Amino acid sequence: PTKSKELARQMKGRLSPRVLQILSSAGKIGDELDLQVYAVGGFVRDLLLGTENLDIDITVEGDGILFAETFASRFGCRCKGHIKFGTAVIVFPDGFKIDVASTRLEYYETPAALPVVERSSLKMDLYRRDFTINTLAIQLNQSDFGLLIDYFGAQRDLQEQNIRVLHNLSFVEDPTRVFRAIRFEQRLGFHIARHTENLIKNAVKMDFLHKLGGKRLLSELVIIFKERDPFGAVERMANLGLLRFIHPVLKLDAMNRRLLEEVKPVISWFELLFLDRKYEKWVVYFLALCEILTHDEFIEVCKRLAVSEHYREKLAEMRRLGERVLDAFNRRGAKCRPLQPSEIYRLFNDLAVEVLLYLMARTKSEEAKKALSLYFTKLQGVHTILTGDDILALGVARGPMVGELLEQLLAARLNGAVMSRDDELNFIRQAIVNNVVFSQQDTGPCSES
Ligand code: ATP
Incomplete structure (x- = not known):
């Protein structure tokens, strides 16, 4: 392995005091338990590249779960271990997490010179990784803190900016x-x-x-x-x-x-x-990638990708609805009257944010873009001050009319026709008169038109 103590200095410069503290504590606990402990993978790659990466992966030669439990109890963390895989997650009180893995224990079974076997077990562990740039390890034990271990030419590939696999298969x-x-x-x-x-x-x-x-x-x-x-x-x-x-x-x-x-x-x-x-x-x-697909093909893609049936159906339906809305915009001529905010709200309100953003990227219609923008900035999330109970209290009979009045009220609010609670009360009173709505106690006709 390539070794360099220079890294310990770089770590002090590049890592936050907290991360540095965690790594050095991990090394001390490794020493106490007589375990070799390393930071590995993407964390080390990004450290050398000078990019922040807070996903700390620790590999322990030997019992990683024992290490994680000891670390957790020492620093008031929780520890969730998976005995079958020899892995554990250490969770700090503020939610910060560290992943711990054990090199495979079978490499200890050889009764030959133990240190060599231990070291080669780390090597075997790193050999299973995807690309050379992810195979770096940094020793954390105190006597060798900051030792860079590079078995597979990762440093060279980082310098030459190569993504390279470790073997042909x-x-x-x-x-x-x-x-x-x-x-x-x-x-x-x-x-x-x-x-x-x-x-x-x-x-x-x-x-x-x-x-x-x-x-x-x-x-x-x-x-x-x-x-x-x-x-x-x-x-x-x-x-x-x-x-x-x-x-x-x-x-x-x-x-x-x-x-x-x-x-x-x-x-x-x-x-x-x-x-x-x-x-x-x-x-x-x-959605953008799948733009060229028909509805049925879109469903097939979702099935191929094992998207849950519920989400698949929902997404496909919203996609279809979205297409229709864009078609409607495309058919509108220059002479059409501008859409009212309440109409825009109705067009978009059943569509998820993701679908709306897709439509926004997709449409060439300036009117549709403006409508989407208005919906995002002003209309979504608008609601009436009055509730169904308020409407009942005004004497309207329980039934579909309550919902209809609330809808009319919301439209009025979206269009700027009502602002305050009093405006809303007046609006409903007026609508009751117009709609001739009476409560059940009243004897008059109940018109739902
Ligand atoms: P990211 O910054 O995207 O999280 P990462 O390198 O940390 O990148 P992860 O997907 O979190 O990537 O994986 C952690 C480590 O596990 C990687 O560094 C890599 O070496 C290894 N790994 C992940 N997936 C594979 C895989 N399919 N085959 C081999 N090794 C893998």
């Missing part, structure tokens, strides 16, 4: 790595090394990716679509011929390329406007 062993390779390439601005790219092409040619389960494929796509700018990755997937493994007719043509590019500014606009709003960015990209 890597993609056959786990085809999700094809998508991971693209993700790391795009995120880090690296390139997939030539031999590795050939292995991907080979796996594509041999149809290995058909073996990939829907759930795993979806979770890789979701991660790609959550990246800062997923477009490059989709382009790369298309170039490498991967889209057909999602659906045979899926492709990247000029039209959905334009759409996928259009999604980014829409999302930036939305996230700037609603800083803390929870939504699933990946769904917007997913």
